[in-house]
Amino acid sequence: MPNARTLRGRTSLKLPEWGQALIFLGVGLVSLLFLDATWIRMLFLVTLYATLGMGLNVVVGLAGLLDLGFVAFFATGAYVVAIWGAPISPAVTGTTDFWILLPMAVLAGAGIGLLLGLPVLPLRGDYLAIVTLGFGEIIRILALNMDNFTRGSSGIFAIDKPQYGLGQVDHVNEFFVMVLIAAMIVWFVTSRLRDSRVGRAWEAIREDEDVAAGMGIDTTKYKLMAFATGAAIGALGGAIYAPFIDFVAPQSFSLIVSINVLALVIIGGMGNTTGVIAGAAILIGVPEILQFDETANLLARFGWLRDAANTSIDGLNALTTLDITKLPPAEEWGDKLALYRFIVFGALLVLVMVLRPSGLFPSRRRQLEFDSEPTEPVTGGV
């Protein structure tokens, strides 16, 4: 007999979830063999953001708490590693090993998550979004003004690299493997949580908070748990990001990070890890890819297309009073694309949301929520 776990059938893919995880892990590791540093760097960022997305997914996707200040936890993780892991930091003398700082950062993130969670718990929906938005900004401004600890906008750099058996993690490939492992752990943890009593409580709170409480769920406690779990994962991401980027400054933790993480969760399909990874690939990967040399080289091959287009433009210009500018040489297309990549990117996002409003890979439940609701009898009222 199927148990609660196997009944879920969440994704549109038939593959079991651990199978999907293995495929991603395999693709990631194999790509190390074939791709150069620029591409691996892109993949690192995609994987990092996918990890952040999985964390936010716990808060937004499962518990239904709209958190627009997720960057605060990312910043917390990064600053813990930077302040205690860099010789340059003003408040702390000496440095601590990365592998000690990593769990510290995760704990600090969870603690900050609880701190944020406590006052905002009575709030719902839009109000929660506004308060968390403010909280994200507060953390950034704190980092900017507490120069005694954070060196303000000058930032902290020369952060000690993580040590391991063969030396230290300083090449982009090694960082990529590190974030890949972190992502797999987070995937495992979040999927286990989702398929447990805890995950069910979160989803019940999202569906109807009052009724969930009436069924014996301590909603305050579970909302706090969701906040803390998401925050811990955000801080984990920040802790890995700090030694990779090797420059931790308030500018890196602006609102746009929160927006990006939320957007990739929504575009990928809320409540689903495969979707989150797809969202990260599109949201973080595509703008990078659009400015790569490979993309420019690829476009340069379309000289014939340009010739054909320009011939028709010539024809049109001769026949009508229109004066259409001819297309530039295909060799320049790559540069133009890099220049206008965010316009292209924006169009792509609009396209995704128009064609698949519930995301690329929606979870079964989200799919339901986006369907029209003819069968629902009555809602509302206590």
Place this chain on the structure above:
Amino acid sequence: MAAGELDVRHLGMQFDGLSALTDVSLRVPPGEIHGLIGPNGAGKTTMFNCLTGFYKPTAGEVWLSGDRIDGFLPHVISGAGVSRTFQNIRLFSNMTVLENLLVASHRTIRGQPVHEVPSRQRGRFSRGSLAKARKVPVALGSGLAEIASAVVQQPSVRRSEREAVARSRELLRSVGLPGRENVVARNLPYGDQRRLEIARALATVPRLLLLDEPTAGMNPQESASMIALIRSIRDQFETTVVLIEHQMRVVMGVCERITVLDYGRTIAEGTPTEVQRDVRVVEAYLGTRAIKDSNHAAP
């Protein structure tokens, strides 16, 4: 599991200037099916909301089998053994039937004691910061332990999950929805959604079951089978039942005793036949004119 005894003493619920309930007292012996009737706006649902902690009553006390339960949060009252359904069905509509029941099995899966009423000291009078501070490490620890056991899923966790699934299937059979575990709740027919709501309420192992208009929107046949279901639930699960109802056929058919509310006050109480003959009840439902008319008609 013994059915609970409900004792409501001088309950009052005031919303700013509006008095929704005034000095309502009600005593329901264990195992009784008790009807709560009254015209629209009489305060019936408000009463349920007060009993379940959705509202905090502004006056009076609620006792359940010797424990005072008013003033606690809804999840605590649920843990004490009070469960309810809603007038407008409020299922977790995007979750499957089984998941709906598993959510309500929340406490039993964890192995928390059935029917636990915290002491009043920690409940109502815990406003002091010291009392709160003492609870923080406990709450932190239990939250962490829960996350850990959800991730590790040690054998005992898996076992209790399996048991909860088995219990849920049993419940579905009891309410006449066998084999519908994997249907998404919103796709169930209306009558089945009502049954699922009752099953979900039962999954919390209540001593007192509050049913808010269980036959609303049902045709006579469906109502009749709902009556049979309510009776069989009371017998099988040994629970006290209080139900709000508008269909007189249902009220007279299933309730052993009835309380009539009007404008937030008790106007009558007794067996169905007693209540039916009560002048004030007829007045409340049909107006004073009706009584005068009937007096003229039958001198």
